[in-house]
Amino acid sequence: MVTTEEIIDDLAFFDDWEERYKYIIDLGKELADMPDALKTDERLVKGCQSNVWLEPAGNAAKLEFLVDSDAVIVRGLLALVMAAFSGKSAQQIIDFDIDAYFGELDLTNHLSPTRGNGLKAIVGKIKAIAQAAV
Secondary structure, eight states: OOOHHHHHHHHHHOSSHHHHHHHHHHHHHTSOOOOGGGOOGGGBOTTOSSOEEEEEEEETTEEEEEEEESSHHHHHHHHHHHHHHTTBOHHHHHHOOHHHHHHHHTOGGGSOHHHHHHHHHHHHHHHHHHHHHO
């Protein structure tokens, strides 16, 4: 899996946001597929414009997340979030400054308000899962 540092470096390489969006979409294509059986209402993240499903696994020492969306750009955004959180301990997830990460990517300035709110909902759900695990 790609790291947050690699993503920051890779995105800085592109001159315009059209190329950055293509890169983000390509990251989403690399996510593991979520079986349709797991795409249930209980796993839907509330507050997202698109359908986003989230299935956590693990414990406080190491949390993994299986994620999916019906929108390709959102799958890409999920890949950015998974680079920050999946495979980390609950405390690492809680401590990670996601706003600074998104700031380095200049992401919030290039998302619609509804996409930005959806991204906050996804991050909020993951941080709540981590908080419950500690």
